[in-house]
Amino acid sequence: MSVVITIKNALKKFGDNVIIPDLSLTVKPGEFFTLLGPSGCGKTTLLRMIAGFNSIEGGEFYFDKRLINDLDPAKRNIGMVFQNYAIFPHLSVRKNVEFGLTNRKLAKADIRAQADKFLKLMQIDELADRMPANLSGGQQQRVALARALCIEPDVLLMDEPLSNLDAKLRVEMRSVIKNIQHTVGITTIYVTHDQEEAMAVSDRIAVMNKGVIQHIGSPKNIYQRPANIFVATFIGRSNVVEGELVMRNGVPHMKLHDYEVPMPNVKEEFRTSQRIMISIRPEELSVSRETGKGLRAVIEDSTFLGLNTHYFMRMQSGMQLESIHESTIESIITPGTEVSFTVNAEKINLFTADGSMNILEGVQNDAVPSTKTARNSGVAV
Amino acid sequence: MGNKKRIDMWTALSFTVLGLFVLFLLYPLWGLLRQAVVGPRGGVTLEYFSRFFEYRYYSSTIINSLKVSSAITIVTLILGIPISYFYSFYQLKGAKVLFVASLLCAMSAPFIGAYSWVLLLGRSGVITKFFANYLNINIGSIYGFNGILFVQALKLFPLVFIYMNGAFKNIDNSLMEASASMGTVGLKRFFTVILKLAMPTILAASLVVFMRAFADFGTPLLIGEGYRTFPVEIYNQYLGDHGRDYNFAAAISVIAVVLTSAVFLLQKWATSRYNFSISAMNPVEKKKPKGIMGILMHLYAYILVGIAFLPQAYIVYLSFRNSDLAVFLPGYSLHNYRMAADRLLGRSIYNTLVLGAGSLAIIIVVAIIIAYLVVRRRSLLNNFIDTLSMIPYVLPGSVIGIALVIAFSDRPFALTGTAAVMIIAWVIRRMPYTIRSATATLQLIPMNVEEAATSLGTSKPKTFARITVPMMRNGIVSGAILSWITIVTELSSAIILYNNRTITLTMSTYVAISRGNDGLAAAFAAITTVVTAISIIIYLAVSKSEDVQI
Numbered sequence: 001m002s003v004v005i006t007i008k009n010a011l012k013k014f015g016d017n018v019i020i021p022d023l024s025l026t027v028k029p030g031e032f033f034t035l036l037g038p039s040g041c042g043k044t045t046l047l048r049m050i051a052g053f054n055s056i057e058g059g060e061f062y063f064d065k066r067l068i069n070d071l072d073p074a075k076r077n078i079g080m081v082f083q084n085y086a087i088f089p090h091l092s093v094r095k096n097v098e099f100g101l102t103n104r105k106l107a108k109a110d111i112r113a114q115a116d117k118f119l120k121l122m123q124i125d126e127l128a129d130r131m132p133a134n135l136s137g138g139q140q141q142r143v144a145l146a147r148a149l150c151i152e153p154d155v156l157l158m159d160e161p162l163s164n165l166d167a168k169l170r171v172e173m174r175s176v177i178k179n180i181q182h183t184v185g186i187t188t189i190y191v192t193h194d195q196e197e198a199m200a201v202s203d204r205i206a207v208m209n210k211g212v213i214q215h216i217g218s219p220k221n222i223y224q225r226p227a228n229i230f231v232a233t234f235i236g237r238s239n240v241v242e243g244e245l246v247m248r249n250g251v252p253h254m255k256l257h258d259y260e261v262p263m264p265n266v267k268e269e270f271r272t273s274q275r276i277m278i279s280i281r282p283e284e285l286s287v288s289r290e291t292g293k294g295l296r297a298v299i300e301d302s303t304f305l306g307l308n309t310h311y312f313m314r315m316q317s318g319m320q321l322e323s324i325h326e327s328t329i330e331s332i333i334t335p336g337t338e339v340s341f342t343v344n345a346e347k348i349n350l351f352t353a354d355g356s357m358n359i360l361e362g363v364q365n366d367a368v369p370s371t372k373t374a375r376n377s378g379v380a381v
Numbered sequence: 382m383g384n385k386k387r388i389d390m391w392t393a394l395s396f397t398v399l400g401l402f403v404l405f406l407l408y409p410l411w412g413l414l415r416q417a418v419v420g421p422r423g424g425v426t427l428e429y430f431s432r433f434f435e436y437r438y439y440s441s442t443i444i445n446s447l448k449v450s451s452a453i454t455i456v457t458l459i460l461g462i463p464i465s466y467f468y469s470f471y472q473l474k475g476a477k478v479l480f481v482a483s484l485l486c487a488m489s490a491p492f493i494g495a496y497s498w499v500l501l502l503g504r505s506g507v508i509t510k511f512f513a514n515y516l517n518i519n520i521g522s523i524y525g526f527n528g529i530l531f532v533q534a535l536k537l538f539p540l541v542f543i544y545m546n547g548a549f550k551n552i553d554n555s556l557m558e559a560s561a562s563m564g565t566v567g568l569k570r571f572f573t574v575i576l577k578l579a580m581p582t583i584l585a586a587s588l589v590v591f592m593r594a595f596a597d598f599g600t601p602l603l604i605g606e607g608y609r610t611f612p613v614e615i616y617n618q619y620l621g622d623h624g625r626d627y628n629f630a631a632a633i634s635v636i637a638v639v640l641t642s643a644v645f646l647l648q649k650w651a652t653s654r655y656n657f658s659i660s661a662m663n664p665v666e667k668k669k670p671k672g673i674m675g676i677l678m679h680l681y682a683y684i685l686v687g688i689a690f691l692p693q694a695y696i697v698y699l700s701f702r703n704s705d706l707a708v709f710l711p712g713y714s715l716h717n718y719r720m721a722a723d724r725l726l727g728r729s730i731y732n733t734l735v736l737g738a739g740s741l742a743i744i745i746v747v748a749i750i751i752a753y754l755v756v757r758r759r760s761l762l763n764n765f766i767d768t769l770s771m772i773p774y775v776l777p778g779s780v781i782g783i784a785l786v787i788a789f790s791d792r793p794f795a796l797t798g799t800a801a802v803m804i805i806a807w808v809i810r811r812m813p814y815t816i817r818s819a820t821a822t823l824q825l826i827p828m829n830v831e832e833a834a835t836s837l838g839t840s841k842p843k844t845f846a847r848i849t850v851p852m853m854r855n856g857i858v859s860g861a862i863l864s865w866i867t868i869v870t871e872l873s874s875a876i877i878l879y880n881n882r883t884i885t886l887t888m889s890t891y892v893a894i895s896r897g898n899d900g901l902a903a904a905f906a907a908i909t910t911v912v913t914a915i916s917i918i919i920y921l922a923v924s925k926s927e928d929v930q931i
Contacts (some may be wrong), residue, residue, distance in 0.1 A: 053832050073835045086829035090851045100837030144833075151837055178730035 492599020
């Protein structure tokens, strides 16, 4: 029941407006694959093309070897979960879950047994005879999931399923979704704009911007070795500063003002002196009250959040940086204090001056560059 | 492939619906226009129009209609806004009773109310006689301008009441508190904040009241006497005492269409200037009315609704009185009903219910299709259908009646005098209620729900039947009941189209009234009133909400 989803050169237009210029990707059997991006990036549009609710203006969509471009949505054998749950309000929980099965020629007893199985799996068997209006948001989402899975679809498609829930329930439901997906082993495409949620549930994440996939990789890889500056800033928080790459005795060094750090993991083809963009996550900065080590800055503000303390500081160049430290028992550094900071060279990322490409080794990007126009693969920052 | 088929099905329905409108609305209106400009010996002439404007005898009817409709609109606002304010911001005792009674008044057949008022306040009315005989007071005449104003204002203020309740309910408490924090409270707040926020609704309510008053045929017919209004004049020219003149009647109808359309556009323009919509997250909590103000509020509300409800109750009461043709006698019996049974009561009820149900079935099916086309499959064509379907909403019933007679008197569509033409008139005239209600409901249903059904392997027609229509059910049912009530109380188009075979309850009532047979009239009127009341109570039970879309 696990299928491969292959998309080749997908094109989506609304009128003359190109939403997705040329997009290709492959989702492995049984994989939990997430489309992540800011609103308007085309992720939901792409999901709805796969579901059959949006027309496809170009390219090919396959479930395994079957071309589905012109297949009626009703015949694609998909399970879909919507942001607003889309529960049928006039049917009981059980009738909702059984709905898809009634379209098939099945015996009543079989339908009931199948529905029971998924009601139990989603732990809503006790709610079976309730009407949807009497359910909480989390319960409704469980019904929606049970309903989608009950028809044993080839593919499970989820469109921001958790964004209508409150923060606590969202965390609870995402582990429910992840566990169910693993139990059932169904190929899943999940759309969200919440990067933490994406990290928590996904096997692989595709980061999208303006209809173009920027990076496809494991949560760990896209966080630690983002393919370009957009991914670096969209996933987690990053301080982005302009700097230089310089060669010292054949070893590449990152140079920020008068501060230099050896970067032995720069790819061969980029080992020439050049202007670069440096992305440093707040936790990759370490601040010291002792001046002299590393770069100098002045603390402007701090936020104590219990586990961590955030510092906002300004370098002499006027650039503002944010850093995160585990809170200490010592007093918080007061605004106005001169400090110095160093970076964790192993973790920071360096990009070409236009930000379009990470120049370090270790980037794993399964995204297929567009074959049509080179400028589409570029990045808008 | 599946997609292609779906497009064909709905596009085919679009063209079918368009065809129906062309045949039963545009073609008759075109016929009306043609009749209005074609001279006795052929050729285009504006003679009928110039005759209308040349003679004050005719043109004064427009002035009269505009005058009395404007006066009615203003008075209904003055009566309706305070009661709605008390109702929405204070916990009035028996608020539900007030609401239901007002709704009954608003939805009852207009001419029955007018007739009942004649029996109460007319030359030999009970109240008139009581004041004249015992107190020696002449309470003035119910006939003419004042009478129309009195009867119509009392009948139509509930529309303002109901409309304004919706607006007041949507005023967020924070706006009230914000204005209070800036020192604006009491009457000043009422005029500068509350009424301003409700302005779009006030305009909408004014339009509805004005249109109803302007198009009303029954009230001025019964009590207008020398005060001649436009709809009555159309009728008189069509088959009145002065001999028939179809061309002239058609010309007056065309003028009526132009006028009502102008008022409609004027209201749209006025509303567009208030380009905000309100919706309350925290509705204002109703206060307990206290002290002398509280008593005055209750008095105002109950006296107003009581007076408005009086004719309804009185006609039902009279129907059980003994009578001898035009005179009511002491004692109670079912004499009037027995008499009615001899005078086509069975046929009237049968026609009202069967033709009404037939019209309603057509209305429901077409309205669902139109709602779906307009909301889910937006296109130029479907927008046009939407506009077309709303035209009858602003047309006086007699105009539709005349247009249908002109269009369907000759072959190939010789329908005049048949039940079919009655059904056509009712469907055209009363479908807008169901369309509006069904459309509003469908707009609130997220498309996702239908997509969910599709993703579960349900075909398009099956999704429509099993998901879309059941979810629209409440909107369809409440709209359909409004259509039904207005069909049951229909007079102005029926009076032109009916004959002995297709007579309805309202027509039987009207015939009895016009023959001066008051006992018989009371029985027919009472039955009509009760059928209306039952329908409204079912409506309230079904819609479970007070946001009545009238």
